[in-house]
Amino acid sequence: MDDRFNTMAGWALFAGIIALGGTIVSGKIFHGGRPEKMGYAIEGVEAEGGAGADEGPGIATLLASADVAAGEKVFGKCAACHTVNQGGANGIGPNLYGIVGKPHASIAGFAYSDALKSVSGNWTFEALDAWLKSPRAYADGTKMTFAGLGNGVDRANVIAYLNAQGSNLPLPAAEAAPAEAAANAAEPAANAAEPAANAAE
Numbered sequence: 163m164d165d166r167f168n169t170m171a172g173w174a175l176f177a178g179i180i181a182l183g184g185t186i187v188s189g190k191i192f193h194g195g196r197p198e199k200m201g202y203a204i205e206g207v208e209a210e211g212g213a214g215a216d217e218g219p220g221i222a223t224l225l226a227s228a229d230v231a232a233g234e235k236v237f238g239k240c241a242a243c244h245t246v247n248q249g250g251a252n253g254i255g256p257n258l259y260g261i262v263g264k265p266h267a268s269i270a271g272f273a274y275s276d277a278l279k280s281v282s283g284n285w286t287f288e289a290l291d292a293w294l295k296s297p298r299a300y301a302d303g304t305k306m307t308f309a310g311l312g313n314g315v316d317r318a319n320v321i322a323y324l325n326a327q328g329s330n331l332p333l334p335a336a337e338a339a340p341a342e343a344a345a346n347a348a349e350p351a352a353n354a355a356e357p358a359a360n361a362a363e
């Protein structure tokens with residue numbers, strides 16, 4: 163009985179050592195093997211998480227100070243595949259005149275991917291922001307072989323430019339800043355309560 167217990171305990175210990183060793187080894191492999199930048203660099207693609215992640219102000223805030231002329235320059239990256247003039251021809255990508263506010267995949271005569279056709283709703287400012295950040299993440303299987311614009315300001319500028327080409331929708335209200343201001347405003351009030359608490363002591 164004792165012997166069997168010892169044998170079992172021995173095996174349990176052994177298994178633990180193997181598991182630990184495995185963890186260390188795989189940790190070495192996957193840590194050492196995981197490059198600082200994943201895959202090959204594609205212009206405009208963001209690193210996952212970390213400092214490269216775009217945690218700046220939201221699209222509404224960025225649109226409030228977007229620069230249409232700068233957006234026209236950014237559109238240079240799109241012009242190889244898209245026209246944006248009224249009645250412009252579809253190229254590799256569909257004509258983008260008045261795209262802001264239109265339903266997804268709705269330009270006549272363009273053979274969209276099933277991936278994009280299956281996205282419901284309209285091209286809101288927020289939708290365009292997400293799409294242009296990473297078309298593939300937005301609609302996995304899309305035909306738009308464009309890596310994306312990693313810079314939120316570039317996205318806001320080009321979306322403002324697109325909006326000026328036939329859509330002219332009112333820009334969304336910037337929300338982030340006022341919310342933050344309100345949070346800050348609440349702080350002094352909380353602090354003000356402290357002296358009273360101390361006085362009571």
Ligand code: HEC
Nearest residue numbers: 239240243254255266267268269274275278304305306308
């Ligand atoms: C290499 C060619 C290419 C480039 C560069 C490109 N696109 Fe596209 N774009 C496409 C294709 C192809 C589609 C259709 C995607 C599908 O059907 O999945 C598309 C679709 C779109 C749509 C959706 C249109 C609709 O009717 O639903 C928008 C918006 C768009 N692109 C904007 C842009 C912007 C803005 C840029 C530049 C920042 C850009 N694209 C760069 C090829 C391109």
